[in-house]
Amino acid sequence: MKRNRWIYAVFTILIIGLGLGSRAFSSVLPDTLNTYLGDSLWAAMIFTGCGFLFRKLKTMITGIISLSFCFVIEFSQLxxxxxxxxxxxxxxxxxxxxxxxxxxxIEAYTIGIAACAAIELLVLGIKKRRCM
Structure with a gap:
């Protein structure tokens, strides 16, 4: 698979906007959503950023790299x-x-990256079916 860098760049920018927006509107969002949304979006941004940088990596490897990066940052906070x-x-x-x-x-990062990986795999599956 070879990812389209333009698409991943656009998604990264959109996710940054959503993440900043989630902080700006945290007072009107439910507490459960506030607990996970910003960090899930941050992890999603890391996934799309890795997808941008590493165009040919498999989805699962991209997810593992992204999750590892997020975990290292989180544990560095100790x-x-x-x-x-x-x-x-x-x-x-x-x-x-x-x-x-x-x-x-840690939970939020896992949710965000798992969601991105699932979406990417779903889109790839749809593309494969169209080519058949």
Missing amino acids: YHAEWIDQIRDTSLGGLVLGYGFLWSD
Whole structure:
């Protein structure tokens, strides 16, 4: 499979917008959705970003790389040194590195990446059927 970089770039940008929107409108969203939505979208953005970078990788490998990246970032939040906390105190640093470890984030990352992988596999299956 060879992914279309333009499509993955557009999806990445759309997901970034949705993720920022989920933070902006968190006061009107249900608590359950607030717990998972932003982090699931962040993980989805990582998946589409990996899809953009690694066009020829299988979906499952892309998912594993994406999930590993998300988990490393999340577990890095257990480490608190002055230099990394200063980075986290910036807007971009906080969005990328997060602030504190939460098991719910691990769940959200898994949900977001699993959803993206499922959608990609579904689309690939539809494309294969059309070509037959």
